Amino acid sequence: MIYVLFSLIIVLVGPFLLPAYAGPGEDGIALYNQQNYTAALPKLQEAAEAGNGEAQYYLAWMYYRGNGVPASNEVAVSWLKKSADSGHMGATLDLGLAYENGQGVAQDVERAVSLYRIAAEAGHSQAMTNLGHAYSRGLGLEKSDVIAVEWYKKASNA
Numbered sequence: 001m002i003y004v005l006f007s008l009i010i011v012l013v014g015p016f017l018l019p020a021y022a023g024p025g026e027d028g029i030a031l032y033n034q035q036n037y038t039a040a041l042p043k044l045q046e047a048a049e050a051g052n053g054e055a056q057y058y059l060a061w062m063y064y065r066g067n068g069v070p071a072s073n074e075v076a077v078s079w080l081k082k083s084a085d086s087g088h089m090g091a092t093l094d095l096g097l098a099y100e101n102g103q104g105v106a107q108d109v110e111r112a113v114s115l116y117r118i119a120a121e122a123g124h125s126q127a128m129t130n131l132g133h134a135y136s137r138g139l140g141l142e143k144s145d146v147i148a149v150e151w152y153k154k155a156s157n158a
Contacts, residue, residue: 023047025055032058037068048079053086060091073104084115092119093127100139109140120151128155 028043041062047055060079063072077098083091096115099108113134119127132151135144 023052024050025052028055029058032062032067035067037062041068048082051082051086053083053088053091056080056083056086057088057091057094060094073098075104077104089119089122089124089127092122093124093130096127096130109134113140120154123158125155125158128152128158 024043025047028040028045028047031037031040031043040058044055044059044062048059056079060076060083061067062069063076063079065071069075077095080091080095080098084095092115096112096119098104098112099115100112101107113131116127116131116134120131128151132148132155134140135148135151137143
């Protein structure tokens with residue numbers, strides 16, 4: 001009985017006794033959100049190189065915007081690709097936008113639509129809207145107002 005009680009106390013109280021630790025990715029994101037880009041860069045870089053998809057996404061945006069680094073669409077896209085490959089749907093959407101607009105990559109609307117579809121089918125509402133726009137304009141696929149409306153409805157319900 002004492003063992004069970006002791007175990008229960010450890011489980012309930014233990015987490016409060018340990019110091020809180022955020023890894024370099026979380027630290028870098030917090031610094032980025034504070035607009036402390038100089039301090040955020042090495043932490044995001046470390047986490048991104050270790051495969052952290054969220055850190056890769058933030059690093060991509062640092063390069064797109066030139067926040068604490070020289071602006072480079074090409075470098076931004078390379079980080080977006082890594083982040084998208086890790087399953088980050090925001091990065092998948094933004095990579096689609098890069099392909100649609102030819103920012104940092106050769107313009108490829110079919111690839112853009114493919115990326116929108118991946119993110120949309122994963123539940124990303126903005127990707128659903130972008131896919132709807134692609135259908136309504138016939139961008140990289142056959143124009144279909146009916147399918148466009150279906151995607152717009154899905155986006156509004158997401």
